[in-house]
Amino acid sequence: MSGYSSYEPKSGFEKWLDSRLPIVRLGYDTFIFPTPRNLNYWWTFGGILAVMLMSQIITGVILAMHYVPHVDMAYDSIQHINRDVNFGWLLQPMHAVGASMMFLAVYIHMFRGIYYGSYKAPREVLWIVGMAIYLLMMATGFMGYVLPWGQMSFWGATVITNLFSAIPFVGDAITSWLWGGFAVGDPTLNRFFSLHFLLPFLILGLVILHVWALHVPGNNNPTGISVKDVEKDTLSFHPYYTVKDAFAIVVFLMVFAAFVFFMPDALGHPDNFIRANPLVTPAEIVPEWYYLPFYAMLRAIPDKLGGVITMFGAIALLFVLPWLDTSKVRSMRYRPLAKLFFLIFVLACIGLGWCGANSPMAMVFVTGTDAATGEPTGFSFLWLARILTLYYYAFFLLILPILGLVEKPKPRPQSIEQSVLGKGEA
Amino acid sequence: MSSSASTSAQEPTRRDFIYIMTGAVGAVGAGLYAWPLIDQMNPAADTKALSTIEVDMAGVEEGQQIIVKWQGKPVFIRHRTKKEIDEARAVDAASLRDPQTDDQRLVPDMNGNLQPQYLVMIGICTHLGCVPIGDGAGDYDGWFCPCHGSQYDSSGRIRKGPAPKNLPLPPYKYLSNTLIKIG
Ligand code: HEM
Ligand code: FES
Numbered sequence: 001m002s003g004y005s006s007y008e009p010k011s012g013f014e015k016w017l018d019s020r021l022p023i024v025r026l027g028y029d030t031f032i033f034p035t036p037r038n039l040n041y042w043w044t045f046g047g048i049l050a051v052m053l054m055s056q057i058i059t060g061v062i063l064a065m066h067y068v069p070h071v072d073m074a075y076d077s078i079q080h081i082n083r084d085v086n087f088g089w090l091l092q093p094m095h096a097v098g099a100s101m102m103f104l105a106v107y108i109h110m111f112r113g114i115y116y117g118s119y120k121a122p123r124e125v126l127w128i129v130g131m132a133i134y135l136l137m138m139a140t141g142f143m144g145y146v147l148p149w150g151q152m153s154f155w156g157a158t159v160i161t162n163l164f165s166a167i168p169f170v171g172d173a174i175t176s177w178l179w180g181g182f183a184v185g186d187p188t189l190n191r192f193f194s195l196h197f198l199l200p201f202l203i204l205g206l207v208i209l210h211v212w213a214l215h216v217p218g219n220n221n222p223t224g225i226s227v228k229d230v231e232k233d234t235l236s237f238h239p240y241y242t243v244k245d246a247f248a249i250v251v252f253l254m255v256f257a258a259f260v261f262f263m264p265d266a267l268g269h270p271d272n273f274i275r276a277n278p279l280v281t282p283a284e285i286v287p288e289w290y291y292l293p294f295y296a297m298l299r300a301i302p303d304k305l306g307g308v309i310t311m312f313g314a315i316a317l318l319f320v321l322p323w324l325d326t327s328k329v330r331s332m333r334y335r336p337l338a339k340l341f342f343l344i345f346v347l348a349c350i351g352l353g354w355c356g357a358n359s360p361m362a363m364v365f366v367t368g369t370d371a372a373t374g375e376p377t378g379f380s381f382l383w384l385a386r387i388l389t390l391y392y393y394a395f396f397l398l399i400l401p402i403l404g405l406v407e408k409p410k411p412r413p414q415s416i417e418q419s420v421l422g423k424g425e426a
Numbered sequence: 427m428s429s430s431a432s433t434s435a436q437e438p439t440r441r442d443f444i445y446i447m448t449g450a451v452g453a454v455g456a457g458l459y460a461w462p463l464i465d466q467m468n469p470a471a472d473t474k475a476l477s478t479i480e481v482d483m484a485g486v487e488e489g490q491q492i493i494v495k496w497q498g499k500p501v502f503i504r505h506r507t508k509k510e511i512d513e514a515r516a517v518d519a520a521s522l523r524d525p526q527t528d529d530q531r532l533v534p535d536m537n538g539n540l541q542p543q544y545l546v547m548i549g550i551c552t553h554l555g556c557v558p559i560g561d562g563a564g565d566y567d568g569w570f571c572p573c574h575g576s577q578y579d580s581s582g583r584i585r586k587g588p589a590p591k592n593l594p595l596p597p598y599k600y601l602s603n604t605l606i607k608i609g
Contacts, residue, residue: 155573159555165554177468180467180468182497183497183550184498278500280557284572359575361575
């Protein structure tokens, strides 16, 4: 895509076209591209994500042909899709489950990036474009979840839009601007539908930038060391990695299919099978699983603005991660301490998700009963969420900056080729 | 560009002036263009046309609460018990997160008297907008928000949990002893 190009137009037509619109060259260079020869399966999730994005766009455009964005009809139109529209029973769950699968893939993709230091120079922009995609995905998934207009749709929309009311002075004006009214209602549903249609195409645009930014420095790899000799260290993306990616995509699609066919509603919430009722809040509001860690942070702080800042700050930290990690060594494979703290970080994120799924007042474990009220006492999810939130922040603001200065990394192989062939592995 | 760079240290030239004017007109134009695109998302005229509703509270028994919908929002009308009123009054308002006395939470009727038995509030938690559960829920005989655990007392004032403010009061006035007009 940039600079490096091994394309040589063969036919007269190709030569003619290449000097006018080098589109064949673009396609060629995207796939005939030198790629480190040691990429493992953690590198297949980008391809998986691209396939899933296309699947979401195709099923989404189809759903939009049958869906009605109106408070009185939205809920019924989803039932209509599932029961009456030809193959609606397949397409609606493909879209709903597909959203979850995309987030599963994106989280693996991001943890991969952190572990192997893929955000470090010269890939900072690649990482930041990825974060922008992630933000848009969060917005898209949130607005999509509102469309079926069940109880969780409505109350999720209420709670999330109200996050903006925490902003001093202009907060209330912003929420009413988002709603187009004085509460979540018909204007809100309509605009969410419009934006939910638009954002995936913006995501697609960003994905193109993402791949472009990937092709300038090239792939990172499990050793984190740079390509030194293109001949010895790399393989062409096609056919070596197209095949490896295809295999991973098929396995991933099998998991996807298992959900779609056997448990299409397993990842949803039963309350979303109740029509939205603006006068009754469900006993507990739980967002989709992929937002749970952030929801736990929001609830961990006993102050409205503080909670909102903590939550958005957690995402902001990821944006500046390239400048927080001071270590020159990319891959944590050679950073024993970083590896340990990374493992705890992954567990902390999963633990935060667990906290988000439980009431803050509920107990992780019970130690006894309160003599006065008879209620159980012990270690609550609120406190677990607080500890884990603290770790999350410490990982970025203390551990990564300090570790890079004090940790003694293990010796790295001389080259990518050497790490694969094992010669003189240090 | 080199000519303007060399002259810029001295007097501003006519060219500098034209640059600045063009930029300024462009910026104003962009703003004028953007504003309709942004403002269209604000509540439309028919949404805003303040709907008012009248509610007769005579049917609300002591210890009961009804919820009416006003501007798409739930409004709580609670007929408080004597115990609830006494508890609400006994609190030292200055000690509260959002200091208000119980009297400040009420609106005088046509004769200028307060009717402390009737508490009228917008039933939207000031944390993130859920509808709190009433009927004396929570530790303060008032309301409890199921979303993140905010607790309001029998006057609808925030006492515990993440919500920053008391439950808001809608604009309303008494039309008779029990009839009110909201909005
Ligand atoms: C990044 C891509 C996308 C994500 C993550 C996503 C996510 C979601 C989610 C979570 C739902 C709720 C599903 C349910 O609970 O039933 C949904 C529904 C919907 N989406 Fe998407 N979506 C994406 C792309 C699209 C596109 C491109 C369109 C159309 C152009 C679209 C149109 C719809 C429609 C009409 C619904 C409502 C029907 C339904 O609920 O199944 N989506 N989306
Ligand atoms: S919305 Fe009521 S406590 Fe959060």
